[in-house]
Amino acid sequence: MKNLHNEIMNIIQYAIDNPYQFGDNDCNIIVLRIIDLINGTTTLSDRQYTSVQEGIAGLKAEGWNHTGKIVEQYCYPVQVVIDGDIWLDPDNPLLMAVVVSGRVLGVNENHDGFELHPKPTKGTFYRVRKHNG
Template sequence: MSIIQYSLDNPYKYGDNDCNLIVLRIIDLINGTTTLADRQYTSIKEGIEGLNADGWNHTGEIVEQYCNPVESVIDGDIWLDPDNPLVMAVVASGRVLGVNDSHDGFVLHPKPTKGQYYRVRKHKHG
């Protein structure tokens, strides 16, 4: 919940408080790592370049690697947009944490009915 609260309390900012980093922090938290969310960028282009340098095309690939699809959704699950693999959200209090209308912060939205939900699984290292 501290990841969700941080996002609600702080302005939207690439490389600090954006939907991709929130999801990567959730995956790192479950796996006891910091490597996925340890990224520095100030634009979408820089973020994608960093992902590419690590062998990923987009953050959705990381979600698919570290998570399992689910039908019954609980808090902490991750939603991926069916049309854009860079658009994602985390389930919180039966809703999803998403960008507000002015795109400068986060709010809770109703859960989307289209797209796929995923649950982070403990990744086996080594």
């Protein structure tokens, strides 16, 4: 039996240990991997793109305006966060992060990797729920 928390930490550790790369190690893919993990799927995070524009085009082809819409579909808002919860930026639907140890995993200043940041005070936090259908 898998330990869900350990699996969430594996996704977070992969993000920290590897360079930022669209379609493999970017904030959208990390969030989609968390959703897939909890739902026992791979379909949301199995994406091929090398730029923001390609990523958005792929989402739109599936009927999504942006990854935040997937989060809203597969998650519910929460006030008290735990590891693996997802934060959506209130001003930019392309920015999101994953909660870990009371902070969030976000992109570094050079935009070439991930680091832990203080938990934002604006925006909405979501918890993945099992999706039916």
